[in-house]
Amino acid sequence: MGIGAIQVLIHASELLTGEGIRRKDGRRVKPQDVGRIPDGALVCRDGKVEWVGPTSKLPAKYARAKKTDLKGLQAVIPGLVDCHNHLIFAGDRSEDFAARCGGATYQEIAARGGGIARTVSETRKATSKELERLATARLRELASHGVRTVEIKSGYGLSLEAEIKILEVIPRLRKKFPHLTLTATFLGAHDFPKERTRAEYLDDLVSRMLPLVAKRKLADACDVFVDEGYYTCEEARRILTRARELGLKIKFHADELANTESATLAAHMGALSADHLLKISDHGVQALAKSQTVAVLLPGTAFYLKASHAPARKLIEAGVAVAIATDFNPGTCVMLSLPSVMTIAALYLGMTGAELLAATTYNAAKALGLEKCKGTLTKGMDADFAVLPYARFEELYYHFAR
8 A cells, every 4th residue: 555545643632542451451440551642643554553652753754644633632542432232223212211200110111011122113113224224323423422333232123034134234334334343243132022932032042043143144242131020141041152152252231130140150151241230249240350251331321220330440440341331222321422421430430531441442342352453542453543522532521412
């Protein structure tokens, strides 16, 4: 590739590489680990980071390259990673939200036909083109907040045909957004469809749905909602063992509504991540600390549910790699701003700036199995970066809902 194809940014007010975060594998990070370079410069070639450092030390071989001068006004950070997102669905649950604000519980709303079942009904009715149209607008908004990598879950179909319809939208989104990395997660085990018995649907998941998803390469990972009133640990073990046999990575919705020790199971099974964790036990915390499984916290969801937040400080201090994500979904977190989720995490989870950067870059990439190529602006990594409209990284979560 010729010199003209090189992308060069100069005079960033500051450039955060995240080098120390990578060195520590995202655990117990401190302010010095963010790799803050004042008056920073970045050189990318063929979609990879080639050089990073102070603008004053930009190598002479780049002197003739076309440059983007940020004039000391804007900071550059690794592109944000949203590692838990339910992007593709139809309909809305504003009625459920109003009921919950009036005192109804998540379980009560589900029992009277709301909750996931309502969205399943609307999503099944929607055409593939309609789902793509809705997802396109949402993805555009998500990217406007500095997100460069997104996990997209299925889970609002709960039948072979509807789940496939959702997953087939993702390759079309990849063509529309070539500058983004989109991973696909099969969440057929999000709930149980009303028209099937529990045993019938479990058998269908394992014997028919998973093999077809894997054969058609429609998903990178498989997730299960393990919680009170949903899937048990035993059911999750069966589903995810089969998923892994078929070559899929595994993930857990864990310990959100009640403690089921699903975080412990996630750690023991070597899952990429255990997500939510509002009700995680001390045993679960220690199991995650001894594993490579990332704790993905979703503070926007706790905010929406008026629930007690996940014990971020306990997890971080135990040595767990902690990520945060939007959990954008129609029922419990209708939010596409990852920076706003960072604000909630700073205020109510007690997370520091360095921990927030790690949680939305390297650790979030690790929760998707992408940490070897994403999450930091260091030599050889993917050239995913975000140019902020602020001079300092801390302003990203200081401004709320901007």
